[in-house]
Amino acid sequence: MSRGVVVVTGGAGDGIGQGVSRAVAEAGWTALIGDLDVAAAQRVSADLRAEGLDAVGAPLDVADERSVDELFGRKVPSLGGPLRGLVNNAGVGLVKPLGDVSATEWDELHGIDLRGAFLCARAAIPLLASAGGGSIVNIGSVQALGPHVGYSSYAAAKGGLVGLTRGIAADYGWEHIRCSIIPPGLVDSPQNREIFASWGDADQFIKDYVGTRQMIPRLITPEEIGDLAAFLLSDASRSITAAEITIDAGSSRMAFDNREGRS
Numbered sequence: 001m002s003r004g005v006v007v008v009t010g011g012a013g014d015g016i017g018q019g020v021s022r023a024v025a026e027a028g029w030t031a032l033i034g035d036l037d038v039a040a041a042q043r044v045s046a047d048l049r050a051e052g053l054d055a056v057g058a059p060l061d062v063a064d065e066r067s068v069d070e071l072f073g074r075k076v077p078s079l080g081g082p083l084r085g086l087v088n089n090a091g092v093g094l095v096k097p098l099g100d101v102s103a104t105e106w107d108e109l110h111g112i113d114l115r116g117a118f119l120c121a122r123a124a125i126p127l128l129a130s131a132g133g134g135s136i137v138n139i140g141s142v143q144a145l146g147p148h149v150g151y152s153s154y155a156a157a158k159g160g161l162v163g164l165t166r167g168i169a170a171d172y173g174w175e176h177i178r179c180s181i182i183p184p185g186l187v188d189s190p191q192n193r194e195i196f197a198s199w200g201d202a203d204q205f206i207k208d209y210v211g212t213r214q215m216i217p218r219l220i221t222p223e224e225i226g227d228l229a230a231f232l233l234s235d236a237s238r239s240i241t242a243a244e245i246t247i248d249a250g251s252s253r254m255a256f257d258n259r260e261g262r263s
Protein backbone atom coordinates (compact mmCIF):
# COMPACT_ATOMS: atom_id res chain seq x y z
CA MET A 1 0.00 0.00 0.00
CA SER A 2 1.25 3.49 -0.89
CA ARG A 3 2.68 5.64 1.92
CA GLY A 4 0.92 8.62 0.31
CA VAL A 5 1.61 10.90 -2.62
CA VAL A 6 4.81 12.79 -3.43
CA VAL A 7 4.73 15.28 -6.31
CA VAL A 8 7.89 15.46 -8.41
CA THR A 9 7.88 18.47 -10.73
CA GLY A 10 9.79 17.94 -13.95
CA GLY A 11 9.86 14.31 -12.84
CA ALA A 12 9.89 12.93 -16.39
CA GLY A 13 13.24 14.50 -17.30
CA ASP A 14 15.86 11.86 -18.04
CA GLY A 15 18.34 13.58 -15.73
CA ILE A 16 17.58 14.35 -12.07
CA GLY A 17 13.78 14.24 -12.62
CA GLN A 18 13.67 10.52 -13.34
CA GLY A 19 16.27 9.81 -10.66
CA VAL A 20 13.98 11.43 -8.08
CA SER A 21 10.75 9.91 -9.43
CA ARG A 22 12.25 6.42 -9.25
CA ALA A 23 13.65 6.91 -5.73
CA VAL A 24 10.27 8.24 -4.54
CA ALA A 25 8.39 5.25 -6.00
CA GLU A 26 10.99 2.77 -4.71
CA ALA A 27 10.58 4.24 -1.21
CA GLY A 28 6.89 3.31 -1.35
CA TRP A 29 5.18 6.61 -2.12
CA THR A 30 2.97 7.22 -5.14
CA ALA A 31 5.19 9.34 -7.39
CA LEU A 32 2.98 11.94 -9.04
CA ILE A 33 5.15 12.97 -11.96
CA GLY A 34 4.10 16.41 -13.15
CA ASP A 35 5.84 17.58 -16.30
CA LEU A 36 5.47 19.99 -19.19
CA ASP A 37 6.22 16.99 -21.39
CA VAL A 38 3.07 15.03 -20.57
CA ALA A 39 3.87 12.17 -22.97
CA ALA A 40 7.18 11.64 -21.14
CA ALA A 41 5.40 11.82 -17.76
CA GLN A 42 2.96 9.10 -18.89
CA ARG A 43 5.79 6.98 -20.30
CA VAL A 44 8.01 7.23 -17.21
CA SER A 45 5.13 6.48 -14.84
CA ALA A 46 4.03 3.50 -16.98
CA ASP A 47 7.60 2.13 -16.89
CA LEU A 48 7.66 2.40 -13.08
CA ARG A 49 4.23 0.75 -12.79
CA ALA A 50 5.45 -2.09 -15.02
CA GLU A 51 8.08 -2.73 -12.31
CA GLY A 52 5.33 -2.94 -9.67
CA LEU A 53 5.97 0.58 -8.35
CA ASP A 54 3.34 3.25 -7.81
CA ALA A 55 3.55 6.22 -10.20
CA VAL A 56 1.15 8.48 -12.09
CA GLY A 57 1.95 10.99 -14.83
CA ALA A 58 0.16 14.34 -15.16
CA PRO A 59 0.49 17.55 -17.16
CA LEU A 60 2.11 20.40 -15.24
CA ASP A 61 3.52 23.78 -16.15
CA VAL A 62 5.03 25.17 -12.95
CA ALA A 63 5.11 28.63 -14.54
CA ASP A 64 1.30 28.60 -14.90
CA GLU A 65 -0.66 29.19 -11.70
CA ARG A 66 -3.78 27.46 -13.07
CA SER A 67 -1.85 24.36 -14.08
CA VAL A 68 -0.27 24.15 -10.61
CA ASP A 69 -3.63 24.60 -8.88
CA GLU A 70 -5.18 21.93 -11.12
CA LEU A 71 -2.50 19.41 -10.14
CA PHE A 72 -2.70 20.04 -6.39
CA GLY A 73 -6.43 20.88 -6.24
CA ARG A 74 -7.75 18.03 -8.41
CA LYS A 75 -5.14 15.45 -9.34
CA VAL A 76 -3.66 14.92 -5.88
CA PRO A 77 -7.08 14.47 -4.17
CA SER A 78 -8.19 12.11 -6.98
CA LEU A 79 -5.37 9.72 -5.99
CA GLY A 80 -6.88 9.24 -2.54
CA GLY A 81 -3.69 9.05 -0.51
CA PRO A 82 -2.51 12.03 1.57
CA LEU A 83 0.11 14.38 0.11
CA ARG A 84 3.35 13.65 1.97
CA GLY A 85 5.88 15.58 -0.04
CA LEU A 86 6.90 17.76 -2.94
CA VAL A 87 10.15 17.85 -4.88
CA ASN A 88 10.60 21.09 -6.81
CA ASN A 89 12.86 19.74 -9.55
CA ALA A 90 11.51 21.43 -12.72
CA GLY A 91 14.12 23.87 -13.88
CA VAL A 92 15.78 25.34 -16.92
CA GLY A 93 19.22 26.83 -17.36
CA LEU A 94 20.66 29.83 -19.16
CA VAL A 95 24.32 30.40 -19.92
CA LYS A 96 24.90 34.03 -20.92
CA PRO A 97 26.74 36.98 -19.42
CA LEU A 98 24.25 39.18 -17.59
CA GLY A 99 24.59 42.04 -20.06
CA ASP A 100 23.24 39.82 -22.85
CA VAL A 101 20.23 38.54 -20.89
CA SER A 102 16.93 40.07 -22.00
CA ALA A 103 14.23 40.89 -19.46
CA THR A 104 12.05 38.25 -21.15
CA GLU A 105 14.74 35.58 -20.74
CA TRP A 106 15.19 36.57 -17.08
CA ASP A 107 11.43 36.40 -16.45
CA GLU A 108 11.09 33.02 -18.18
CA LEU A 109 13.96 31.51 -16.21
CA HIS A 110 12.79 32.88 -12.88
CA GLY A 111 9.18 32.02 -13.74
CA ILE A 112 10.14 28.34 -13.81
CA ASP A 113 13.10 27.98 -11.44
CA LEU A 114 11.93 30.28 -8.63
CA ARG A 115 8.32 31.41 -9.09
CA GLY A 116 7.39 27.85 -10.13
CA ALA A 117 8.76 26.48 -6.85
CA PHE A 118 6.82 29.17 -4.94
CA LEU A 119 3.56 28.29 -6.74
CA CYS A 120 3.97 24.55 -6.11
CA ALA A 121 4.98 24.99 -2.46
CA ARG A 122 2.06 27.36 -1.86
CA ALA A 123 -0.36 24.84 -3.34
CA ALA A 124 1.19 21.90 -1.46
CA ILE A 125 1.36 23.45 2.02
CA PRO A 126 -2.36 23.24 2.96
CA LEU A 127 -2.48 19.60 1.80
CA LEU A 128 0.66 18.72 3.75
CA ALA A 129 -0.69 20.52 6.81
CA SER A 130 -3.98 18.63 6.69
CA ALA A 131 -2.01 15.36 6.45
CA GLY A 132 -0.21 16.25 9.70
CA GLY A 133 2.99 17.44 8.03
CA GLY A 134 5.39 16.52 5.25
CA SER A 135 8.50 17.58 3.43
CA ILE A 136 9.36 19.91 0.58
CA VAL A 137 12.68 19.37 -1.19
CA ASN A 138 13.96 22.01 -3.57
CA ILE A 139 16.59 21.23 -6.18
CA GLY A 140 19.01 24.15 -6.21
CA SER A 141 22.45 24.33 -7.79
CA VAL A 142 26.06 24.85 -6.79
CA GLN A 143 25.92 27.74 -9.27
CA ALA A 144 24.22 29.70 -6.47
CA LEU A 145 27.23 29.04 -4.20
CA GLY A 146 30.01 29.84 -6.65
CA PRO A 147 28.82 30.61 -10.16
CA HIS A 148 30.77 29.86 -13.29
CA VAL A 149 31.05 32.63 -15.87
CA GLY A 150 27.71 33.12 -17.64
CA TYR A 151 25.48 31.74 -14.90
CA SER A 152 24.46 34.97 -13.12
CA SER A 153 20.72 34.87 -13.88
CA TYR A 154 20.52 31.13 -13.10
CA ALA A 155 22.55 31.69 -9.90
CA ALA A 156 20.10 34.44 -8.91
CA ALA A 157 17.11 32.12 -9.35
CA LYS A 158 18.74 29.25 -7.44
CA GLY A 159 20.00 31.67 -4.77
CA GLY A 160 16.42 32.88 -4.38
CA LEU A 161 15.41 29.25 -3.92
CA VAL A 162 17.79 29.01 -0.94
CA GLY A 163 15.97 31.91 0.72
CA LEU A 164 12.57 30.47 -0.19
CA THR A 165 13.62 27.13 1.36
CA ARG A 166 14.61 28.71 4.66
CA GLY A 167 11.49 30.90 4.67
CA ILE A 168 9.11 27.96 4.15
CA ALA A 169 10.94 26.03 6.88
CA ALA A 170 10.48 28.96 9.27
CA ASP A 171 6.86 29.67 8.32
CA TYR A 172 5.56 26.09 8.56
CA GLY A 173 7.89 24.14 10.86
CA TRP A 174 5.32 24.45 13.62
CA GLU A 175 2.93 22.49 11.36
CA HIS A 176 5.59 19.80 10.90
CA ILE A 177 6.22 20.83 7.33
CA ARG A 178 9.93 20.67 6.61
CA CYS A 179 11.77 22.25 3.71
CA SER A 180 15.37 21.73 2.59
CA ILE A 181 17.42 22.28 -0.54
CA ILE A 182 19.78 20.05 -2.50
CA PRO A 183 22.26 21.98 -4.63
CA PRO A 184 23.75 19.42 -7.03
CA GLY A 185 27.05 19.86 -8.80
CA LEU A 186 27.58 18.51 -12.29
CA VAL A 187 25.12 15.64 -12.80
CA ASP A 188 25.03 13.35 -15.79
CA SER A 189 21.96 14.49 -17.74
CA PRO A 190 21.02 14.86 -21.40
CA GLN A 191 20.46 18.62 -20.84
CA ASN A 192 24.08 18.95 -19.70
CA ARG A 193 25.47 16.75 -22.45
CA GLU A 194 23.71 18.97 -25.00
CA ILE A 195 25.33 22.11 -23.54
CA PHE A 196 28.79 20.52 -23.46
CA ALA A 197 28.40 19.19 -27.01
CA SER A 198 27.68 22.75 -28.17
CA TRP A 199 31.10 23.70 -26.75
CA GLY A 200 32.96 20.75 -28.35
CA ASP A 201 33.64 17.21 -27.15
CA ALA A 202 31.14 16.52 -24.33
CA ASP A 203 32.86 13.36 -23.07
CA GLN A 204 36.23 15.11 -22.87
CA PHE A 205 34.69 18.10 -21.08
CA ILE A 206 33.13 15.81 -18.46
CA LYS A 207 36.39 13.84 -18.03
CA ASP A 208 38.37 17.07 -17.52
CA TYR A 209 35.74 18.51 -15.17
CA VAL A 210 35.48 15.57 -12.81
CA GLY A 211 39.25 15.07 -12.88
CA THR A 212 40.25 18.64 -12.10
CA ARG A 213 37.26 20.48 -10.60
CA GLN A 214 35.99 17.90 -8.11
CA MET A 215 37.58 16.35 -5.01
CA ILE A 216 36.12 12.97 -5.95
CA PRO A 217 36.77 12.20 -9.63
CA ARG A 218 33.41 10.62 -10.49
CA LEU A 219 30.39 11.76 -12.45
CA ILE A 220 27.38 12.22 -10.15
CA THR A 221 24.29 10.29 -11.27
CA PRO A 222 20.60 11.34 -11.09
CA GLU A 223 19.98 8.31 -8.84
CA GLU A 224 22.23 9.83 -6.15
CA ILE A 225 20.12 12.99 -6.09
CA GLY A 226 17.03 10.75 -5.89
CA ASP A 227 18.44 8.89 -2.88
CA LEU A 228 19.15 12.14 -1.03
CA ALA A 229 15.70 13.55 -1.90
CA ALA A 230 14.05 10.34 -0.64
CA PHE A 231 15.97 10.67 2.64
CA LEU A 232 14.87 14.31 3.06
CA LEU A 233 11.26 13.29 2.34
CA SER A 234 11.33 10.44 4.85
CA ASP A 235 10.85 10.33 8.61
CA ALA A 236 14.55 9.49 8.94
CA SER A 237 15.16 13.23 8.44
CA ARG A 238 12.30 14.32 10.72
CA SER A 239 14.37 16.94 12.56
CA ILE A 240 16.16 18.24 9.46
CA THR A 241 14.77 21.43 7.97
CA ALA A 242 16.13 24.60 6.34
CA ALA A 243 19.14 22.47 5.41
CA GLU A 244 21.30 22.90 2.35
CA ILE A 245 22.96 19.62 1.47
CA THR A 246 25.27 19.90 -1.52
CA ILE A 247 25.94 16.80 -3.56
CA ASP A 248 28.78 17.90 -5.75
CA ALA A 249 31.77 15.58 -5.18
CA GLY A 250 33.40 18.55 -3.45
CA SER A 251 33.40 20.90 -6.46
CA SER A 252 31.93 23.94 -4.69
CA ARG A 253 34.65 23.83 -2.02
CA MET A 254 37.56 23.67 -4.45
CA ALA A 255 39.46 26.87 -5.00
CA PHE A 256 42.22 25.31 -7.10
CA ASP A 257 42.75 22.82 -9.90
CA ASN A 258 42.79 19.43 -8.21
CA ARG A 259 45.88 18.23 -10.14
CA GLU A 260 48.11 20.56 -8.13
CA GLY A 261 50.14 18.64 -5.57
CA ARG A 262 48.67 15.26 -6.53
CA SER A 263 51.28 12.50 -6.73
Ligand SMILES: NC(=O)c1ccc[n+]([C@@H]2O[C@H](COP(=O)([O-])OP(=O)(O)OC[C@H]3O[C@@H](n4cnc5c(N)ncnc54)[C@H](O)[C@@H]3O)[C@@H](O)[C@H]2O)c1
Nearest residue numbers: 010012013014015016017036061062089090091141187191
Ligand atom coordinates in the same frame (compact mmCIF):
# COMPACT_ATOMS: atom_id res chain seq x y z
N1 LIG B 1 21.81 18.27 -14.27
C1 LIG B 1 22.63 19.00 -13.52
O1 LIG B 1 23.88 18.91 -13.60
C2 LIG B 1 22.08 19.97 -12.51
C3 LIG B 1 22.98 20.57 -11.64
C4 LIG B 1 22.47 21.44 -10.69
C5 LIG B 1 21.14 21.69 -10.64
N2 LIG B 1 20.28 21.11 -11.50
C6 LIG B 1 18.86 21.38 -11.37
O2 LIG B 1 18.20 20.14 -11.26
C7 LIG B 1 16.93 20.18 -11.86
C8 LIG B 1 16.81 19.11 -12.94
O3 LIG B 1 17.78 19.34 -13.93
P1 LIG B 1 18.13 18.24 -15.05
O4 LIG B 1 19.10 18.89 -15.96
O5 LIG B 1 18.56 16.98 -14.41
O6 LIG B 1 16.77 18.10 -15.81
P2 LIG B 1 15.69 16.91 -15.80
O7 LIG B 1 16.23 15.75 -16.55
O8 LIG B 1 15.20 16.69 -14.43
O9 LIG B 1 14.56 17.55 -16.71
C9 LIG B 1 13.83 18.67 -16.30
C10 LIG B 1 12.36 18.40 -16.57
O10 LIG B 1 11.67 19.59 -16.24
C11 LIG B 1 10.60 19.72 -17.16
N3 LIG B 1 10.15 21.11 -17.20
C12 LIG B 1 10.78 22.17 -17.76
N4 LIG B 1 10.02 23.26 -17.60
C13 LIG B 1 8.92 22.88 -16.93
C14 LIG B 1 7.76 23.56 -16.47
N5 LIG B 1 7.58 24.86 -16.73
N6 LIG B 1 6.83 22.87 -15.79
C15 LIG B 1 7.00 21.55 -15.55
N7 LIG B 1 8.05 20.84 -15.97
C16 LIG B 1 9.01 21.51 -16.65
C17 LIG B 1 11.17 19.24 -18.49
O11 LIG B 1 10.15 18.86 -19.38
C18 LIG B 1 12.04 18.07 -18.02
O12 LIG B 1 11.32 16.85 -18.08
C19 LIG B 1 16.77 21.61 -12.38
O13 LIG B 1 16.10 22.39 -11.42
C20 LIG B 1 18.20 22.06 -12.56
O14 LIG B 1 18.31 23.47 -12.48
C21 LIG B 1 20.74 20.25 -12.45
